[in-house]
Amino acid sequence: xxxxxxxxxxxxxxxxxxxxxxxxxxxxxxxxxxxxxxxxxxxxxxxxxxxxxxxxxxxxxxxxxxxxxxxxxxxxxxxxxxxxxxxxxxxxxxxxxxxxxxxxxxxxxxxxxxxxxxxxxxxxxxxxx
Numbered sequence: 001x002x003x004x005x006x007x008x009x010x011x012x013x014x015x016x017x018x019x020x021x022x023x024x025x026x027x028x029x030x031x032x033x034x035x036x037x038x039x040x041x042x043x044x045x046x047x048x049x050x051x052x053x054x055x056x057x058x059x060x061x062x063x064x065x066x067x068x069x070x071x072x073x074x075x076x077x078x079x080x081x082x083x084x085x086x087x088x089x090x091x092x093x094x095x096x097x098x099x100x101x102x103x104x105x106x107x108x109x110x111x112x113x114x115x116x117x118x119x120x121x122x123x124x125x126x127x128x129x
Contacts (some may be wrong), residue, residue: 002026003119004095006043009123016127017083018112022095022120024076031118034071034078036113045094047110050103057080058103060110062088085127092126095120 009019024031049059049069056059057069066084071077078095096116104112 001116004096004097004118004120006120008124009093010035011126011128012085014085014087014127014129016085018085018125019082020080020093020095020123020125022078022116024058024078024095024097025096025120026109027076027099029099031076031099032101033103033111033115034095034097035081035116036078037067037094037096037111037113038089039094040091045113047093047106047108047112048056048093050105050111052103053077058105058109058111060106060108062108064109082125087127087129088109090125090127092122094122102107105122 003025006022036048040044051069052058068081097118098116
């Protein structure tokens with residue numbers, strides 16, 4: 001059974017940093033693409049960043065230059081280092097993974113939610129003034 005477990009969320013002041021991690025287990029083959037999404041209550045889920053096994057990355061325009069996604073293929077761990085956090089980064093962040101090859105991006109540049117079959121439960125990030 002596939003599990004994705006996120007950690008690292010919390011509260012931080014604007015301008016601060018947090019690093020989220022996600023451990024993926026139960027996959028019979030290495031996920032080709034792993035990604036981070038975020039969602040504010042009442043709003044659509046937004047793709048933040050993705051990384052493929054080739055280490056190809058894509059980011060939503062709103063986080064370019066501030067967020068960095070990385071993965072440890074040997075451990076099926078994907079991380080999201082978030083610097084320069086802004087009030088608008090406040091959301092629940094979700095890890096997602098899929099074994100199918102290839103990926104799509106939204107007009108904003110981030111991953112597409114329908115591309116991912118496996119999701120974590122989410123970790124909350126709160127950015128305060």
